[in-house]
Amino acid sequence: MMINKMTFKEIVEARRSIRKFDTEHAFKHETVEKALRLALLSPNSSNLQTWEFYRVKSADKLKLLSEACLNQGAARTASEMVVFVSRQDLWKQRANWNAQQIKNKIGERTELTKREKRGIHYYESMMKLFYDNSLWPLNSIIRQLVLAWRVVNGKPMMRFTRRNDSKVVSNKSLAIAAQTFMLAMKDQDYDTCPMEGFDSVWVRKILNLPKSADVSIIVVCGKGLPEGVTNERLRLSYDEVVFDV
Structure with a gap:
């Protein structure tokens, strides 16, 4: 497959939410992995990375997820689905991981910089103030x-x-x-559609996720068909939503 050499502006302008994909197309599954690796570089709050991405490729799972997605056309014809799952319940584990990264860089050195001290304090102490709900509502x-x-x-x-x-x-x-994932897929000449219309309880059961996992977005992927663009892209004008202050 020839990879498009579009500019970033062209990628953003070309990306559309596709409602119907070509089920006969020989989909290149490696493109999804490449796009997900770029998605992992996305900015996130405090670098906690309280996320998990579930790739769904098997026909059986795709069918089950399609039903959970209310049998929307985009889901029925997708070559893959990626389920973006929030795992805010893993905040402590991820905070400890960040603190350990700082300590690994320090190594055997005994003198810590102010930045290193602040970083360790932030992840080992301050995070508890914002994220610890073990004694809710006390906290x-x-x-x-x-x-x-x-x-x-x-x-x-x-x-x-x-x-x-x-x-x-x-x-x-x-x-x-x-969004990073969808733009990365478009850069590889593939299309996507972010979906909110799904039964999150069904999705958790299909993927065997714990109740603490929050299914945030399901992005379906494939080779879009021309009829997959079902409407003109309409946006409010720049002046209606952008304000200089």
């Missing part, structure tokens, strides 16, 4: 008290007090990764 109350103290003292504070705030942050990171 939520503590976060609200810390926020109130800073507000009273005229200091800004991340308004990260509710139990579900970490879930929102994790899903923001997943959205960025999904």
